[in-house]
Amino acid sequence: MNPEKVLFAFFILLALTLNFGFFIGEIDNPDHHNAYELFAAIVVSLIATVMKFGERTHIGAVLLASSLVADLQLLAAAIVWGVAVHVTGTGLTPSVMASIVSLSGGALLANTVSMVVVLIETNRFRR
Amino acid sequence: MNTPLSLLFQRMRLPLVVLISAYAIATAGYTLIPGYDDSGERWTMNFLDAFYVVSYTGSTIGFGEIPAEFSEAQRMWTLVCIYMTVFAWLFAIGSLVGLVRDDAFHEALGRRRLQRTIRSIRSPFYLVCGYGGAGEMLVDNLVRSGRRVVVVDHSDRAIRDLQLRDYQVLVPGFRLDASIPESLLKAGLQNRWCAGLLGLTDSDETNLKIAIAGRLLNQKVLVAARADSRATASNMASFDTGFVIRPAKEFARRVSLAVTRPHAYQLYERLSEAGARQKWESDVRLDGTWLVCGQDDFGRLLAERLHREGVDTRIIAEEGDEGDWPSGSVFGPSSEGTILEKAGVSAATGIVAAHASDAENLSTIMTALMINPDLLVIARENHRHNRQLFDEAGTHLTCSVSGTVASAVRPVLEAPTVPAFVDQALEYDEDWNRRCLERIRDRIGDERLQFWSSRISEKRTPPLAEAIDAGRTFTAGMLTLDPRNREEKMEALVLMITRDEEVITLPDEDEPLAIGDRILFCGTPHSAELIWAVAVDPDVVHYLRTGQTRLANRPWWRRAVAS
Numbered sequence: 039m040n041p042e043k044v045l046f047a048f049f050i051l052l053a054l055t056l057n058f059g060f061f062i063g064e065i066d067n068p069d070h071h072n073a074y075e076l077f078a079a080i081v082v083s084l085i086a087t088v089m090k091f092g093e094r095t096h097i098g099a100v101l102l103a104s105s106l107v108a109d110l111q112l113l114a115a116a117i118v119w120g121v122a123v124h125v126t127g128t129g130l131t132p133s134v135m136a137s138i139v140s141l142s143g144g145a146l147l148a149n150t151v152s153m154v155v156v157l158i159e160t161n162r163f164r165r
Numbered sequence: 166m167n168t169p170l171s172l173l174f175q176r177m178r179l180p181l182v183v184l185i186s187a188y189a190i191a192t193a194g195y196t197l198i199p200g201y202d203d204s205g206e207r208w209t210m211n212f213l214d215a216f217y218v219v220s221y222t223g224s225t226i227g228f229g230e231i232p233a234e235f236s237e238a239q240r241m242w243t244l245v246c247i248y249m250t251v252f253a254w255l256f257a258i259g260s261l262v263g264l265v266r267d268d269a270f271h272e273a274l275g276r277r278r279l280q281r282t283i284r285s286i287r288s289p290f291y292l293v294c295g296y297g298g299a300g301e302m303l304v305d306n307l308v309r310s311g312r313r314v315v316v317v318d319h320s321d322r323a324i325r326d327l328q329l330r331d332y333q334v335l336v337p338g339f340r341l342d343a344s345i346p347e348s349l350l351k352a353g354l355q356n357r358w359c360a361g362l363l364g365l366t367d368s369d370e371t372n373l374k375i376a377i378a379g380r381l382l383n384q385k386v387l388v389a390a391r392a393d394s395r396a397t398a399s400n401m402a403s404f405d406t407g408f409v410i411r412p413a414k415e416f417a418r419r420v421s422l423a424v425t426r427p428h429a430y431q432l433y434e435r436l437s438e439a440g441a442r443q444k445w446e447s448d449v450r451l452d453g454t455w456l457v458c459g460q461d462d463f464g465r466l467l468a469e470r471l472h473r474e475g476v477d478t479r480i481i482a483e484e485g486d487e488g489d490w491p492s493g494s495v496f497g498p499s500s501e502g503t504i505l506e507k508a509g510v511s512a513a514t515g516i517v518a519a520h521a522s523d524a525e526n527l528s529t530i531m532t533a534l535m536i537n538p539d540l541l542v543i544a545r546e547n548h549r550h551n552r553q554l555f556d557e558a559g560t561h562l563t564c565s566v567s568g569t570v571a572s573a574v575r576p577v578l579e580a581p582t583v584p585a586f587v588d589q590a591l592e593y594d595e596d597w598n599r600r601c602l603e604r605i606r607d608r609i610g611d612e613r614l615q616f617w618s619s620r621i622s623e624k625r626t627p628p629l630a631e632a633i634d635a636g637r638t639f640t641a642g643m644l645t646l647d648p649r650n651r652e653e654k655m656e657a658l659v660l661m662i663t664r665d666e667e668v669i670t671l672p673d674e675d676e677p678l679a680i681g682d683r684i685l686f687c688g689t690p691h692s693a694e695l696i697w698a699v700a701v702d703p704d705v706v707h708y709l710r711t712g713q714t715r716l717a718n719r720p721w722w723r724r725a726v727a728s
Contacts, residue, residue, distance in 0.1 A: 073212060074193070074196075077189075077192070077193065077212060078189075081185060081186075081189035084185045085182050085185050085186070088177075088178055088181040088182050088185065089178060089182070091174035091175065091177065091178055091181075092171045092172070092173075092174035092175030092176075092178065093171075116212070120212065120213050123211070123213075124211065124213050
């Protein structure tokens, strides 16, 4: 067992699960979506991206790309949240919440792709 | 292949993860730890404020306690944050600096840069493997003739030497093992501008591998390789290596020419420019007994050759059986007086010191000259830095091994027909060789020689072909007249014309040219450029033929096209 591989898979999976945890719930209900969960999702997603740096294989490039997409989506969600609450003072209206959650939904898709790619690679390695 | 960028990312993984974690922990902490305002009301930071505080704390800017005065708990957390983030930054920056100083990173960066340089070369270049004595001389020569060169050598020192040399153009040097085909590919073997591959390393096996790789990986390049042993030489010849140079054979050829045919040797030396002139008077008597000292092929091949030419030779070998060596051979260290006496040094005309060790050669020469001061001395110089010692020891002809190799390879690279001309010239008698040398001296003087060849055809030299097709006569002599003033002759000479099966060596000035002629020129680099005008400009052809300028009669737009 390679500890590096364990850590790698751990972060990718954690990014996916945290993302999912934030995403799940009524799309426009702020009570169903925790700010800390979004924060954790962003942090883990960033770490997962860094873990994929420097992979020179083709599959590594796909992984890095999907991870960057997830980061972008989650950061966009966080910025929408921050702007709505602190800058414009709109507050977490259902429409704002819906756009935040849908952005994180996009990130969820990217993280899922990451996970699928990791599974495929693992499977190929077994053979 | 490790690219610099992927290496950078790989090394920065841990520092970046640490940095992100530190920021994440600090930010999360600020949002959780409560503060109390003036009225004692409890408040906590939102993510925006928390990240703001962490950002200016982590970068050591320190705006103070924003948005409101901190509580004791928040100040404790700030302390933790300061040390955590500042050390995370130090770790990241330290890793980056360490990477910049890292040898592997430099290597990757350097190779990337060199490969970019090779891709940017937009003219034919030669790939020289092995930057030893011969390699260095050859690179010097090629660069001076305006050719581009790429060097591959496995030793760090050779590449550093190359970088310290002051060439007018950039000569990229790769520290790679030339016996691995991939190294040759990295150095640009399959680049479309690669014109030649030269295996000049000191190992026969490596040179053989280079020659094979050259033949298989790029059929268009000219492959020239050095082969020390007979087996390697015939092996290389078996798969059509463009040019195989065997130092021992070339040495034997040079020395036997110097001994038996002084004029032919002078011509040969003038054409190849190996820097080995005879220092004896032209009226000195060269016949008589010659002693050849040496154990390896150099001495043996020379003795055989001299014997064939009818020169009385005697070999002094370190050790050996009577049966393996020609009769009359003497065995023992040639640096000892008794052995030299035994070989008859006091009655001999000359001695050739052809040992593989320069110290042995020098001591042989010194001892022999002490016994017989009138002796003619020819030496094999194995390392270039011993040249001065050989001169001081009183050598009349110092034949350096690397000079021999470099000077044999260079003309072939410039024009592939040079060896054919040399072979032809050596078949003629001494008188012809003397006249040839005189003609070169008349025309070019002692300037550096360069060879180039050209072919008269519709495609290569349209104006010339047009004139000849129209039945006008254009002679070989006209080619080397100055296109700016026909009365002046350029420092160039037509050495040979190859026409179908016929070969005309050193054609007369009034020899008419025909379509399909392949012409071998020699001359100064400057004249080589001027002669190109004949190949492209109909006005120049007309002027050289008739002496009348046509340019002034033409409208300006035609003139612009012609120039």
